[in-house]
Structures are given as structure tokens and as C-alpha cells.
Amino acid sequence: MPTLIGSVQRALRLLEAVGSHREGAPAKQLAREAGLPLPTAYHLLRTLTHEGYLRREGGVFVLGAAAQRLAVGGLQQKRRTMILDSLAHFRDAVGAPVYFAVYRDGEIEVVGVSDTPANPACEEWADFRETGHAHAIGQCLLGQLDEEARRDYFDRHPVQPVTPYTVSDMHALEQRIGGFGRMEPVTERQEYLLGTVCAAIPITAGDTAATMAISLPLHLEGRLPYAVDRLRSEVGALLSSLSFSISI
CATH class of the missing domain: 1.10.10.10 (Winged helix-like DNA-binding domain superfamily/Winged helix DNA-binding domain)
Known part of the structure; x- marks a missing residue:
């Protein structure tokens, strides 16, 4: 040895x-x-x-090529570590699970999640990529797309009920998404998972649609506005490290 x-x-x-x-x-x-x-x-x-x-x-x-692949892999790992460190900071600041997601190559991609045993993340019981209409992450990302890109997504992932609270009417959903303010948070209540409320805020990451989100148990719904405001106030300082995720 x-x-x-x-x-x-x-x-x-x-x-x-x-x-x-x-x-x-x-x-x-x-x-x-x-x-x-x-x-x-x-x-x-x-x-x-x-x-x-x-x-x-x-x-x-x-x-050679093998060494270059090692270098790229090391850079990607460094970026992932920076993202997770940033998410952990936000998680501790707001006292809730924090998610970072992007819309890339026509799909919703959750890049990173940070939670704790006391405040676990929302269980992905239905594929996040296919249920963007039902959760705050997806609605926030879809709201940043133009109509053609959004129509392309729904052609591949049709709107359907996920829980009894899911907005399953396409016309109503389009009206809702079209009414989102440019930088306003998006909230949903038990539309993806019963007993859970979520909120997502849009993130400026070049030309890529991105978002950060939080989730809370339904009985803590009253904390959601405070948690969203705290998350928005914290994001700016660490946004540069989060933008690394776009190239992962």
C-alpha cells in the first residue's frame, strides 16, 4: 500500500x-x-x-482528455458545494426547507434542497418535472416563460389533478400564471401535497428561469409570509454563488 x-x-x-x-x-x-x-x-x-x-x-x-474531465468534474463539485452551502444558510435563516430549481432544456429541474430532520423537505411523491402546474416551484418557473415555451411544457405534461386542491382547468391555470407579478412570490396550498403549503420566489439567473422555494406544514401556514419575506431579504447577498448552478 x-x-x-x-x-x-x-x-x-x-x-x-x-x-x-x-x-x-x-x-x-x-x-x-x-x-x-x-x-x-x-x-x-x-x-x-x-x-x-x-x-x-x-x-x-x-x-489529455481524461485530465480535463477531472478538472470539469472538480469544478462542478465545487459549484454544487457552494449551492448547498448557500441553501443551508437560507434554510437556517428562514427556519424551513429551501429548494433551488431551474427550467432547463424544457424541463423543471430541482438543483438542490436543504432541510433538517426537524423540518423535512416536501416528499416528491409525484414527479416534480411532470407536475409543474401543481407546485409553487413549477408555477413560478412557468410564469417566467413566454407563452410558446409554456405551451410546449403543457403539451408534454398535461394539466391533471394531483390533489383535490390542484388547479386542473387549463384556462384557469393560464389566467393564474399570467397574473403573477414579475418578481412577486408564488404560493400554493395543498395543490401538490396534502398538509403542505409552499411558496416560491423568482430568481434572476441570466436568461434561465430560476426560483427558490420553501415549504411548511399546513398548521404552520401563518409563518409563510414571514418566511418568504426573510428569504427574499437574504437572497441578494448570496445570489452570485447560486448562479453557478445554471452550468451544472
Whole structure:
């Protein structure tokens, strides 16, 4: 095991050395910068090249496709961590589960959720993507779309009852969504899940429709206006970190 760990460490030092040279570098220079004997460096460079982490071009080594995928994956993970940290901040500030969602490629996508055992998130018992007409997240996102994009969504995901409180008449739903103020919160009461009330606020995230939402048990409905106001007041300071989610 120590030998294996040492080999991995040496390989990583070589990758770091290659990554510091945009135009690539020869084996001798990389061995020197990584503090490795030349034969060891040659062996590791050949292995890394064979596995796709490096490419040899004109006598120099440059990062390969596999290394670039690692870099992209690391960036995506960093973004996800920033989003979850932000959501946890909002969750603690409002004392309720917090959701962040976007409308991307014609579908509703919940990017992140933060809750606690004492305040659990709403159970996704019916697919969020297909029931946008029934929950505050979907209604808020659909309200930010133009009529053509909204019609495309409903053509693929027809309006139907989810609970006895769901607005299941398409004309009534369109009137409701069309009446939303540009930056006003959207609320729904037991339309998606019995015993639960939700509210969502629109988020400016470039050209992408986005929203943050909260949910509460029905018996705590009186707290909803305060929680929404608190969420809106907190969002601005951390909006820059939330915008990372758009590229995930």
C-alpha cells in the first residue's frame, strides 16, 4: 500500500507540473519540477499518456482528455458545494426547507434542497418535472416563460389533478400564471401535497428561469409570509454563488 500511494503521489506531481505549462513541457523538465528521477518520470508519463491523462505532442507532454474531465468534474463539485452551502444558510435563516430549481432544456429541474430532520423537505411523491402546474416551484418557473415555451411544457405534461386542491382547468391555470407579478412570490396550498403549503420566489439567473422555494406544514401556514419575506431579504447577498448552478 505505501508503494501504491507513493506512485499516485508522484503521478499527481507530474500532472501538476504538466498543468503549469500551457504549451506543454518535455520529460526532463517535468521530472526536475516534480522532483523525480528521470526513469521514474518516463515510466509514469507513459502510463498517464496510455490512460489518456496526458498527450505527447512534438516532444512535449500536455494534459489529455481524461485530465480535463477531472478538472470539469472538480469544478462542478465545487459549484454544487457552494449551492448547498448557500441553501443551508437560507434554510437556517428562514427556519424551513429551501429548494433551488431551474427550467432547463424544457424541463423543471430541482438543483438542490436543504432541510433538517426537524423540518423535512416536501416528499416528491409525484414527479416534480411532470407536475409543474401543481407546485409553487413549477408555477413560478412557468410564469417566467413566454407563452410558446409554456405551451410546449403543457403539451408534454398535461394539466391533471394531483390533489383535490390542484388547479386542473387549463384556462384557469393560464389566467393564474399570467397574473403573477414579475418578481412577486408564488404560493400554493395543498395543490401538490396534502398538509403542505409552499411558496416560491423568482430568481434572476441570466436568461434561465430560476426560483427558490420553501415549504411548511399546513398548521404552520401563518409563518409563510414571514418566511418568504426573510428569504427574499437574504437572497441578494448570496445570489452570485447560486448562479453557478445554471452550468451544472
